[in-house]
Amino acid sequence: xxxxxxxxxxxxxxxxxxxxxxxxxxxxxxxxxxxxxxxxxxxxxxxxxxxxxxxxxxxxxxxxxxxxxxxxxxxxxxxxxxxxxxxxxxxxxxxxxxxxxxxxxxxxxxxxxxxxxxxxxxxxxxxxxxxxxxxxxxxxxxxxxxxxxxxxxxxxxxxxxxxxxxxxxxxxxxxxxxxxxxxxxxxxxxxxxxxxxxxxxxxxxxxxxxxxxxxxxxxxxxxxxxxxxxxxxxxxxxxxxxxxxxxxxxxxxxxxxxxxxxxxxxxxxxxxxxx
Amino acid sequence: xxxxxxxxxxxxxxxxxxxxxxxxxxxxxxxxxxxxxxxxxxxxxxxxxxxxxxxxxxxxxxxxxxxxxxxxxxxxxxxxxxxxxxxxxxxxxxxxxxxxxxxxxxxxxxxxxxxxxxxxxxxxxxxxxxxxxxxxxxxxxxxxxxxxxxxxxxxxxxxxxxxxxxxxxxxxxxxxxxxxxxxxxxxxxxxxxxxxxxxxxxxxxxxxxxxxxxxxxxxxxxxxxxxxxxxxxxxxxxxxxxxxxxxxxxxxxxxxxxxxxxxxxxxxxxxxxxxxxxxxxxxxxxxxxxxxxxxxxxxxxxxxxxxxxxxxxxxxxxxxxxxxxxxxxxxxxxxxxxxxxxxxxxxxxxxxxxxxxxxxxxxxxxxxxxxxxxxxxxxxxxxxxxxxxxxxxxxxxxxxxxxxxxxxxx
Numbered sequence: 001x002x003x004x005x006x007x008x009x010x011x012x013x014x015x016x017x018x019x020x021x022x023x024x025x026x027x028x029x030x031x032x033x034x035x036x037x038x039x040x041x042x043x044x045x046x047x048x049x050x051x052x053x054x055x056x057x058x059x060x061x062x063x064x065x066x067x068x069x070x071x072x073x074x075x076x077x078x079x080x081x082x083x084x085x086x087x088x089x090x091x092x093x094x095x096x097x098x099x100x101x102x103x104x105x106x107x108x109x110x111x112x113x114x115x116x117x118x119x120x121x122x123x124x125x126x127x128x129x130x131x132x133x134x135x136x137x138x139x140x141x142x143x144x145x146x147x148x149x150x151x152x153x154x155x156x157x158x159x160x161x162x163x164x165x166x167x168x169x170x171x172x173x174x175x176x177x178x179x180x181x182x183x184x185x186x187x188x189x190x191x192x193x194x195x196x197x198x199x200x201x202x203x204x205x206x207x208x209x210x211x212x213x214x215x216x217x218x219x220x221x222x223x224x225x226x227x228x229x230x231x232x233x234x235x236x237x238x239x240x241x242x243x244x245x246x247x248x249x250x251x252x253x254x255x256x257x258x259x260x261x262x263x264x265x266x267x268x269x270x271x272x273x274x275x
Numbered sequence: 276x277x278x279x280x281x282x283x284x285x286x287x288x289x290x291x292x293x294x295x296x297x298x299x300x301x302x303x304x305x306x307x308x309x310x311x312x313x314x315x316x317x318x319x320x321x322x323x324x325x326x327x328x329x330x331x332x333x334x335x336x337x338x339x340x341x342x343x344x345x346x347x348x349x350x351x352x353x354x355x356x357x358x359x360x361x362x363x364x365x366x367x368x369x370x371x372x373x374x375x376x377x378x379x380x381x382x383x384x385x386x387x388x389x390x391x392x393x394x395x396x397x398x399x400x401x402x403x404x405x406x407x408x409x410x411x412x413x414x415x416x417x418x419x420x421x422x423x424x425x426x427x428x429x430x431x432x433x434x435x436x437x438x439x440x441x442x443x444x445x446x447x448x449x450x451x452x453x454x455x456x457x458x459x460x461x462x463x464x465x466x467x468x469x470x471x472x473x474x475x476x477x478x479x480x481x482x483x484x485x486x487x488x489x490x491x492x493x494x495x496x497x498x499x500x501x502x503x504x505x506x507x508x509x510x511x512x513x514x515x516x517x518x519x520x521x522x523x524x525x526x527x528x529x530x531x532x533x534x535x536x537x538x539x540x541x542x543x544x545x546x547x548x549x550x551x552x553x554x555x556x557x558x559x560x561x562x563x564x565x566x567x568x569x570x571x572x573x574x575x576x577x578x579x580x581x582x583x584x585x586x587x588x589x590x591x592x593x594x595x596x597x598x599x600x601x602x603x604x605x606x607x608x609x610x611x612x613x614x615x616x617x618x619x620x621x622x623x624x625x626x627x628x629x630x631x632x633x634x635x636x637x638x639x640x641x642x643x644x645x646x647x648x649x650x651x652x653x654x655x656x657x658x659x660x661x662x663x664x665x666x667x668x669x670x671x672x673x674x675x676x677x678x679x680x681x682x683x684x685x
Contacts, residue, residue, distance in 0.1 A: 012366050
């Protein structure tokens with residue numbers, strides 16, 4: 001970190017500011033260290049961590065395939081239902097575990113927040129990262145499944161980084177709101193649980209988003225995870241590309257992010273007093 | 276760097292008790308009060324507020340070492356938190372020039388599952404050291420900690436001493452222009468404390484600005500030429516450390532010459548503990564070369580066979596200098612109900628310094644009451660150049676010359 005020159009001020013609350021990108025860049029190493037800490041702790045028993053990263057989405061996908069793919073006969077846009085469900089739950093596992101990590105990132109680092117100064121955004125940013133390793137591991141298993149089922153990805157695969165970025169931003173946006181709420185209010189986890197449940201039902205995990213037709217399509221796409229999941233399915237497994245409503249979904253994700261950042265940065269300087 | 280490193284202008288920090296955001300707050304209450312609230316005027320009414328800092332003006336020159344003294348809750352930690360920007364002031368502005376390194380607690384961010392080595396890097400990053408900087412200092416850190424053989428062990432298996440050594444070793448190698456240090460020397464054994472003090476002196480000599488909060492007054496005296504004294508969030512005095520410490524100590528001791536209690540006597544309770552000087556006046560600042568009295572008033576609610584009372588006097592380092600029991604020197608029928616006044620006379624044998632008085636009441640079978648640190652007193656006076664003594668007994672000597680000098684050549 002470079003030596004600061006000039007005065008650094010600590011003024012009272014009325015001073016409005018968004019976040020300081022320059023300062024965050026100075027603290028990038030801390031983001032890395034906190035992410036590494038969580039990852040190292042998780043992978044201390046290496047085999048266990050790897051197996052869990054794969055088993056969680058796979059077991060869910062198996063049950064879902066039997067229940068909804070076979071008996072209920074849900075469509076899956078022409079993709080083998082198991083591949084569709086497995087990829088979806090791989091992404092969903094990242095979403096829920098990282099959303100929970102971001103939500104808890106301040107409360108679980110309360111000792112740091114009250115004893116050390118750092119831009120508070122460092123904690124939620126670091127919480128987004130470790131899950132990506134789990135997801136990468138599970139993607140290996142997805143690749144194996146694809147080989148077994150004879151699915152080859154098309155050129156859409158090159159759009160994958162975009163969907164990964166959209167996923168991380170969706171997690172961050174919602175996470176920042178709940179991270180702030182959980183610092184300020186002890187009962188913030190009730191609405192959190194409700195929201196995750198609604199998002200689960202309202203995401204193309206058990207069924208493809210093409211099932212939602214006509215006027216319902218746009219409100220359905222207010223869920224930022226719809227475009228993300230459609231994007232993953234399209235880029236990895238092929239099939240139907242995300243349509244125009246996906247833009248609504250992506251914009252909704254950005255809106256959550258802006259709201260989350262606003263709420264977080266407007267409150268962050270009080271965190272040490274109330275956490 | 277020249278000029279000032281720290282400037283505070285009229286900095287105040289208020290905490291509201293029972294804030295509607297915060298640990299006590301719930302989303303449900305916040306929403307319902309937002310729905311009911313007609314105006315914002317209702318907010319904050321009826322809540323108790325505490326000013327941890329009140330209009331504090333302070334400048335610290337670059338390269339200066341400033342000591343901060345004050346009782347618990349005087350605002351010392353809040354001052355450091357405002358300077359580090361951990362928390363914002365309620366009003367006023369705090370400014371710092373140069374990189375701020377804060378040691379508010381050693382071992383912040385240590386993770387029990389990680390090894391010593393991993394924690395050195397993690398903790399260094401948390402304290403604001405870059406990866407390169409930690410790597411450069413790594414050997415010095417390990418060397419200072421003195422636990423190199425355990426670096427690949429998860430710190431959850433460390434003894435608390437090892438843990439603190441490693442944590443302090445990292446902290447001690449933090450290089451910042453302004454070092455804010457809170458009570459960090461209150462850790463470890465005596466030898467390690469000495470090492471830490473040495474490190475602090477080194478930091479001070481290296482020309483960095485240091486703000487040092489401590490109850491270890493000797494350390495303050497050694498490290499900081501100038502000090503400030505905070506009381507209830509206000510800056511009461513600033514000046515040469517010796518003067519500040521004298522004023523600070525004198526203020527505290529006058530106030531605490533008597534401690535009173537009013538708990539129900541079930542079966543026993545303290546009523547008052549007093550330190551008396553030779554003129555039988557309550558005083559907590561006494562002369563070392565005069566005897567003193569410690570008076571304990573207590574009440575026995577119902578009969579306690581074999582009742583015993585013990586007065587324990589400990590010095591600043593926590594060493595029990597005296598532990599005098601009533602049963603050492605008293606009739607056997609102790610323990611009838613009633614209100615008692617016991618007086619222990621202590622001859623002028625204690626070294627000068629600060630002492631804490633603890634009271635124990637119990638019987639041969641059970642411990643009924645233990646009042647730690649019931650009050651403190653200070654003995655002032657010369658130690659005749661031998662400051663490390665615990666007792667000044669002036670025991671009798673018997674010295675004879677065994678042989679006459681042999682005068683040669685007769």
